[in-house]
Amino acid sequence: MKKRTIAVLGMRGQLGTELATRIRTRFEAEVIGPPHQELDLAQEDQISAFMAGNQFDLLVNCTAYNQVEAAQNDPGPAFALNASAVANLAALCKKRGVYLVHFSTDYVFDGTKGSPYDEDDTPNPLNIYGLSKYAGEASLRILHSRHCIIRTSGLYGKHRSPSAKMNFVETILSRVREDQPLSVRNDLICTPTSASELADAACELMDQEAVGTFHASNSGSCSWFDFASEILRLEKISAPIRSTIGDTPTTAASRPAYSVLNTQKLERLGIRLSSWQEALARYLFERKS
């Protein structure tokens, strides 16, 4: 029997690496997906050439322009990848009858709801990154009904793509190693999410060919200060952390104060991620092995 072919874009990112590995084993599929240097999704002609030159019936887009601060000062790259590229992929997937799985963010919300956000709550992004991701979601919904949009938050994973900055956990641990002071926001509440667990959940959704928008994060919630404190506690490090509130003069992008995602829709499909504390403990254990 011919192996199924699944395209994964952004295969060297935190999530893309985890997903590509799982897709290979779970779906016994051949995974294709050129790296950024060979396929720049910001170039429409390169997307068309990739789609024309390859056969697959499922495309998973794990690419993103995630630099929240840089996007605020220069929106072009964020919109090129997070919005225009998604619209181009959606139009071509529709033409070819390809099921498209895409990822988005809690930053589409403004954080004023005060309770976990449902999938159909109205987005109102506070920054350019969130706006560009929302534009990508909206284009996909309009252009191609056979899609699955998975929103997540506070993602961290053991793989780091060449252009990405260190994830939050590694940033905290490296600052401690270098004896640098730790100051962490205590007024921004979300749910840190393990890329490895998110990849498992995404595979489940793909298996069920789920259509629509889904929130997928670990369970529970915390501030970034709580998250940093738990990293140090689990690592038995006794460095002081200063709890901070509010933007600094150098912060360009506003962030939602409370962007916890309600994951009940996912749970109704039988998919449940562990608590953020358990997922963090597992990450810290596995990074040492």
Ligand SMILES: NC(=O)c1ccc[n+]([C@@H]2O[C@H](COP(=O)([O-])OP(=O)(O)OC[C@H]3O[C@@H](n4cnc5c(N)ncnc54)[C@H](OP(=O)(O)O)[C@@H]3O)[C@@H](O)[C@H]2O)c1
């Ligand atoms: N990170 C978070 O905290 C977070 C939070 C909420 C939601 N999300 C969403 O989760 C998804 C996965 O994020 P992630 O953290 O895994 O991202 P990531 O580690 O930064 O990986 C992004 C990938 O996109 C590729 N890429 C960047 N620009 C490209 C371009 N112009 N053309 C082709 N490929 C390009 C990167 O390749 P190179 O490195 O080679 O450039 C990399 O492989 C994204 O949709 C993101 O918006 C992330």
